[in-house]
Amino acid sequence: MAADADRRGATLAGDRSGYGDAAVSAQLIEALIDLAALLEKTGEYYYDIVPVKRLVLGDGGRSGNCEYCIEASDLGWIDQDDVFEGPDEDVDEAPLHFNCTCSVEFGEKRKRVYV
Numbered sequence: 001m002a003a004d005a006d007r008r009g010a011t012l013a014g015d016r017s018g019y020g021d022a023a024v025s026a027q028l029i030e031a032l033i034d035l036a037a038l039l040e041k042t043g044e045y046y047y048d049i050v051p052v053k054r055l056v057l058g059d060g061g062r063s064g065n066c067e068y069c070i071e072a073s074d075l076g077w078i079d080q081d082d083v084f085e086g087p088d089e090d091v092d093e094a095p096l097h098f099n100c101t102c103s104v105e106f107g108e109k110r111k112r113v114y115v
């Protein structure tokens, strides 16, 4: 009799916990679906930080610098992996040529990356 009661108790407890797990799983899946929908709604991209640089014209500004430097500064912010076109060769940094007084400013920009 005592054994019967124990077995019934165990069965009930087992049933209850089994039901509980299923309910938690269903809730979890529902929450994940909601989260996925939310992420989709807020956009399918994130921001990445890209290192950039730009050529800052030296003494004289536009009128005091050669066309290579003016063209390079007109590019604005470019990838730090990109190069500036100098009269002799492409360069990563200032100076672009002999007597060039320009400098390179480094920064970073946020870029949208679509997933």
Ligand SMILES: [Zn+2]
Residues within 6 Å of the ligand: 058, 065, 066, 069, 096, 097, 100, 101, 102
């Ligand atoms: Zn220059």
